[in-house]
Amino acid sequence: xxxxxxxxxxxxxxxxxxxxxxxxxxxxxxxxxxxxxxxxxxxxxxxxxxxxxxxxxxxxxxxxxxxxxxxxxxxxxxxxxxxxxxxxxxxxxxxxxxxxxxxxxxxxxxxxxxxxxxxxxxxxxxxxxxxxxxxxxxxxxxxxxxxxxxxxxxxxxxxxxxxxxxxxxxxxx
Amino acid sequence: xxxxxxxxxxxxxxxxxxxxxxxxxxxxxxxxxxxxxxxxxxxxxxxxxxxxxxxxxxxxxxxxxxxxxxxxxxxxxxxxxxxxxxxxxxxxxxxxxxxxxxxxxxxxxxxxxxxxxxxxxxxxxxxxxxxxxxxxxxxxxxxxxxxxxxxxxxxxxxxxxxxxxxxxxxxxxxxxxxxxxxxxxxxxxxxxxxxxxxxxxxxxxxxxxxxxxxxxxxxxxxxxxxxxxxxxxxxxxxxxxxxxxxxxxxxxxxxxxxxxxxxxxxxxxxxxxxxxxxxxxxxxxxxxxxxxxxxxxxxxxxxxxxxxxxxxxxxxxxxxxxxxxxxxxxxxxxxxxxxxxxxxxxxxxxxxxxxxxxxxxxxxxxxxxxxxxxxxxxxxxxxxxxxxxxxxxxxxxxxxxxxxxxxxxxxxxxxxxxxxxxxxxxxxxxxxxxxxxxxxxxxxxxxxxxxxxxxxxxxxxxxxxxxxxxxxxxxxxxxxxxxxxxxxxxxxxxxxxxxxxxxxxxxxxxxxxxxxxxxxxxxxxxxxxxxxxxxxxxxxxxxxxxxxxxxxxxxxxxxxxxxxxxxxxxxxxxxxxxxxxxxxxxxxxxxxxxxxxxxxxxxxxxxxxxxxxxxxxxxxxxxxxxxxxxxxxxxxxxxxxxxxxxxxxxxxxxxxxxxxxxxxxxxxxxxxxxxxxxxxxxxxxxxxxxxxxxxxxxxxxxxxx
Numbered sequence: 001x002x003x004x005x006x007x008x009x010x011x012x013x014x015x016x017x018x019x020x021x022x023x024x025x026x027x028x029x030x031x032x033x034x035x036x037x038x039x040x041x042x043x044x045x046x047x048x049x050x051x052x053x054x055x056x057x058x059x060x061x062x063x064x065x066x067x068x069x070x071x072x073x074x075x076x077x078x079x080x081x082x083x084x085x086x087x088x089x090x091x092x093x094x095x096x097x098x099x100x101x102x103x104x105x106x107x108x109x110x111x112x113x114x115x116x117x118x119x120x121x122x123x124x125x126x127x128x129x130x131x132x133x134x135x136x137x138x139x140x141x142x143x144x145x146x147x148x149x150x151x152x153x154x155x156x157x158x159x160x161x162x163x164x165x166x167x168x169x170x171x172x173x
Numbered sequence: 174x175x176x177x178x179x180x181x182x183x184x185x186x187x188x189x190x191x192x193x194x195x196x197x198x199x200x201x202x203x204x205x206x207x208x209x210x211x212x213x214x215x216x217x218x219x220x221x222x223x224x225x226x227x228x229x230x231x232x233x234x235x236x237x238x239x240x241x242x243x244x245x246x247x248x249x250x251x252x253x254x255x256x257x258x259x260x261x262x263x264x265x266x267x268x269x270x271x272x273x274x275x276x277x278x279x280x281x282x283x284x285x286x287x288x289x290x291x292x293x294x295x296x297x298x299x300x301x302x303x304x305x306x307x308x309x310x311x312x313x314x315x316x317x318x319x320x321x322x323x324x325x326x327x328x329x330x331x332x333x334x335x336x337x338x339x340x341x342x343x344x345x346x347x348x349x350x351x352x353x354x355x356x357x358x359x360x361x362x363x364x365x366x367x368x369x370x371x372x373x374x375x376x377x378x379x380x381x382x383x384x385x386x387x388x389x390x391x392x393x394x395x396x397x398x399x400x401x402x403x404x405x406x407x408x409x410x411x412x413x414x415x416x417x418x419x420x421x422x423x424x425x426x427x428x429x430x431x432x433x434x435x436x437x438x439x440x441x442x443x444x445x446x447x448x449x450x451x452x453x454x455x456x457x458x459x460x461x462x463x464x465x466x467x468x469x470x471x472x473x474x475x476x477x478x479x480x481x482x483x484x485x486x487x488x489x490x491x492x493x494x495x496x497x498x499x500x501x502x503x504x505x506x507x508x509x510x511x512x513x514x515x516x517x518x519x520x521x522x523x524x525x526x527x528x529x530x531x532x533x534x535x536x537x538x539x540x541x542x543x544x545x546x547x548x549x550x551x552x553x554x555x556x557x558x559x560x561x562x563x564x565x566x567x568x569x570x571x572x573x574x575x576x577x578x579x580x581x582x583x584x585x586x587x588x589x590x591x592x593x594x595x596x597x598x599x600x601x602x603x604x605x606x607x608x609x610x611x612x613x614x615x616x617x618x619x620x621x622x623x624x625x626x627x628x629x630x631x632x633x634x635x636x637x638x639x640x641x642x643x644x645x646x647x648x649x650x651x652x653x654x655x656x657x658x659x660x661x662x663x664x665x666x667x668x669x670x671x672x673x674x675x676x677x678x679x680x681x682x683x684x685x686x687x688x689x690x691x692x693x694x695x696x697x698x699x700x701x702x703x704x705x706x707x708x709x710x711x712x713x714x715x716x717x718x719x720x721x722x723x724x725x726x727x728x729x730x731x732x733x734x735x736x737x738x739x740x741x742x743x744x745x746x747x748x749x750x751x752x753x754x755x756x757x758x759x760x761x762x763x764x765x766x767x768x769x770x771x772x773x774x775x776x777x778x779x780x781x782x783x784x785x786x787x788x789x790x791x792x793x794x795x796x797x798x799x800x801x802x803x804x805x806x807x808x809x810x811x812x813x814x815x816x817x818x819x820x821x822x823x824x825x826x827x828x829x830x831x832x833x834x835x836x837x838x839x840x841x842x843x844x845x846x847x848x849x850x851x852x853x854x855x856x857x858x859x860x861x862x863x864x865x866x867x868x869x870x871x872x873x874x875x876x877x878x
Contacts, residue, residue, distance in 0.1 A: 047855075047856070047857040047858075049750060049751075049850070049857060049858040049859070049860065050750060050797075050799070051837070051841060051844060051847070051860070052750075052792065052795040052796045052797035052798075052844075053795060053796030053797070053798075053844060053845065054841065054844070058841070060858075061837060061838070061841065061850055061858050062858065063852050063856055063857065063858050066493065066496070066497045066500075066852065067835075068835045068836065068837065068838060068849075068850045068852075068858060069838065070837070070838050070840045070841050096840075098838070098839040098840040099838050099839050099840065100838075101840055154840065
């Protein structure tokens with residue numbers, strides 16, 4: 001990836017400290033964003049194989065060029081109204097502490113840099129303890145965008161799969 | 174100056190060196206492990222040479238990295254081995270014990286290099302034991318006190334001078350040179366040789382002596398003891414460069430000074446050493462005069478098979494790529510079939526033929542490539558088997574048995590992932606065989622058997638499986654006692670035990686909880702862990718079988734797939750999800766209508782020949798709670814693991830396929846009844862069934878009898 005090499009005329013070093021470089025996507029009528037560093041790629045909706053016995057928001061696994069990648073329906077995770085998949089539906093593939101994970105979103109709208117002075121901590125608006133994945137809120141001219149914390153979106157394995165401690169240990173080993 | 178346990182250590186090596194050191198050390202330790210046990214009895218000269226080399230190599234590498242304790246210990250072991258090699262000591266069981274104890278300590282010391290933490294191993298008593306072995310005099314050692322023919326005893330002052338040189342870091346060498354018989358002026362050549370040696374080394378002793386050589390009185394032989402900073406290779410090369418040198422033998426003297434030095438060239442001995450036993454090979458093979466050949470001869474021969482060490486991760490990567498290719502191949506074949514059915518009528522015969530040719534060629538190449546790469550991950554099972562003689566020796570000694578171990582099929586190859594998994598179960602079965610199978614010498618005598626019991630471990634390949642069998646000629650398993658025990662423990666009903674055939678009763682040995690002893694002894698409690706052995710083997714898609722004849726012995730056979738990366742499977746669907754059922758467990762597949770199904774106590778039961786199998790809906794068993802439609806005819810797949818059998822109810826059968834096993838990933842983790850996922854011909858994913866755990870969960874153990 002060419003993101004490491006600074007483009008001529010743009011001083012990325014200074015910018016990075018006072019702006020957020022994010023991928024913005026839509027879940028229902030809300031807009032969310034993830035740090036671009038965490039996003040590996042964005043793919044169209046493709047075949048997903050359900051895994052029996054997992055939580056409802058674990059959609060299953062998919063084949064990403066030969067890799068088996070688990071997929072989570074982010075709309076279910078964030079309690080957003082579900083709609084049918086459309087041609088705009090995308091899987092945002094992120095790299096997390098537990099490996100690559102695909103997140104189903106209704107649409108990916110844009111990639112942008114948000115200046116820090118437009119970003120606010122969420123405490124005043126929402127209950128943070130119930131929304132562990134909410135890191136900050138960006139106030140754009142026309143709308144609000146919730147900046148997500150990837151660690152909060154992807155809970156620990158045992159919470160995800162309802163495994164007992166013993167099995168969770170095996171999985172971690 | 175014993176160092177405190179837990180203290181950090183420092184060694185002179187970086188990460189790459191560490192890898193090299195560990196690999197080399199592991200290799201040498203393994204060699205010692207298997208070879209030392211064979212020392213007792215009649216050791217072959219080759220074996221002695223091997224053992225000595227291994228100890229010597231370890232000494233060298235540990236000294237290089239500054240592991241002083243390891244170097245001292247290996248030095249002591251090497252000294253003992255050298256005495257044996259020279260025939261000055263015959264190996265006794267005390268000696269082997271001392272060497273084995275040293276070997277155990279060496280493992281720990283080798284680990285220290287990796288952990289860089291002092292382990293607390295005290296080498297002093299080990300060295301004392303080794304020294305004690307040496308001080309016990311036996312016949313050959315007594316004879317060696319007086320220099321025999323063919324031996325050289327250095328005069329005191331020369332020995333002392335050499336000792337000083339050795340202190341200064343030089344190494345002592347014995348140099349034996351023969352001048353070609355055709356040489357016109359051998360005395361000149363000897364003089365040249367002396368000068369060459371003087372330039373490279375401190376010459377302590379010569380025969381004939383220096384004055385004779387310098388006055389031109391030497392003939393076709395020259396023997397010298399020198400101390401040099403050069404190695405034997407360089408000395409050989411230098412000497413071989415002199416004209417008319419027929420043979421040049423250079424031997425690094427280890428642990429022989431100041432004692433007598435054995436000579437190798439028969440002509441050098443004033444009288445042939447006929448009275449003595451055969452001398453063991455002491456020097457490298459005779460080297461021809463070309464320096465290259467001489468150097469080759471001087472370098473210890475360590476070229477068993479030509480091999481390259483490859484990072485396993487790299488091989489795993491290749492294996493994954495090939496897995497992709499295999500999937501593409503399957504996919505292409507599907508497209509080909511679709512195309513030919515669509516294009517059959519159109520006048521495109523040539524095109525479809527070409528296409529078919531290409532796809533089938535691709536299929537062949539892919540299969541071949543997959544096979545080759547799989548084979549490159551294979552190792553001979555030898556690495557597992559070499560550990561066994563030691564184990565048998567230890568276990569037999571502990572329980573007072575006489576046991577001979579015979580191994581066969583060491584060259585049988587299997588995937589390294591399987592090798593890693595196979596060792597523990599095998600060791601367990603072998604312990605059982607020695608501890609419980611083989612009788613005490615008295616019992617054996619009473620039964621009219623030879624006192625020494627025989628345990629054989631055999632490995633072989635058949636189709637895509639590897640088999641390992643452990644067979645003993647011991648007392649066999651008393652199925653009556655086994656029945657009684659199973660009933661006593663409430664694991665089997667008295668009626669079932671009564672009705673069971675001997676063969677079926679033998680399977681009780683695999684029931685968890687049959688033995689309540691929890692490995693009390695070092696060896697093994699009776700039958701401890703056969704259930705665990707079976708669970709572990711089945712986890713790898715393998716099977717364990719046991720045969721036994723009371724009074725005559727038992728045989729346990731493990732069957733495992735050659736590799737864990739791919740599995741042959743029966744592909745089925747259940748509620749629109751594709752599942753792979755490992756073929757090793759599938760016994761039969763029937764349509765629902767031809768299956769003889771009954772309701773027993775509300776549970777569907779399949780009557781298959783004389784067996785009754787519980788019928789399990791696959792999707793339900795896995796916890797698939799999605800809505801489903803069941804209108805078409807379904808299929809019944811009978812699966813078996815050891816004595817337990819169930820019948821899975823599935824929607825459709827898709828045929829057999831080689832599946833590449835992929836992990837479900839950390840986020841999903843281990844799911845009940847699943848071992849992973851596999852990529853299907855259309856690029857979507859299917860789930861691989863852990864049939865062993867499903868069968869175990871669904872079929873009551875041992876109820877099938």
